[in-house]
Amino acid sequence: MIRICTICARAGSKGVKNKNVRNLQGKPLIAHTVEQAKRSQLFDCIAVSSDSQQILDIAQACGVDFLVNRPAELATDTAAKLPAIRHCVSEAERKSGFQFDVVVDLDATSPLRLPEDIQEAVSLLERQGIGNVITGTPSRRSPYFNLVELDENQVVRLSKPLRQGIVRRQDSPACFDMNASIYVWQRNVLFNCETVFNPDTQLFVMPAERSVDIDSNLDFEIVELLMEKRLDQ
Structure with missing residues (x-):
């Protein structure tokens, strides 16, 4: 298997200004993800895609294999991520001269993952022969029990009521929060899908504790605390 790791990091961020280059434990946020990719020892190459020269300079200093300038139309607030990943892979293939079998995208805003998490997610894909793998963590709220929404009359309703009601959250079907940490694809699936949900995902x-995705300053503070705790262990 020829594997590539992509890390796609935009310059803009609404929740946390310049979060991809913000200092975390003495290094830019994106550097943690590059180091995890390297330590996994899985990849034939690591490519960083960005519309920010500062991010690309940091990636180069971290020793990634390919720097990919992301087109402006793939770096807007409304741009989907899959086209950016495909562009990054295509550019790396053009520069390297060979085609990858497996694509792993790591989100720079999820720095608490371990290299072992990457290894096990990739192993799941290759062992099962499936099209793609996503990562998640057990949800703190359940749409069957304590996750609610408002109807057209602004009346509170359970998001996903069961025909037979339940009185304990433990009795509800298992639910998971996508943690935006690791995405693994067979290359042909990545280039022929428009969603991360496929028939065999x-x-x-x-x-x-390894699933915090930084979308706010509070998230950043939580990640800092969890990293400090990890270092103290």
């Missing part, structure tokens, strides 16, 4: 479950 499987879930690799990660613990909550």
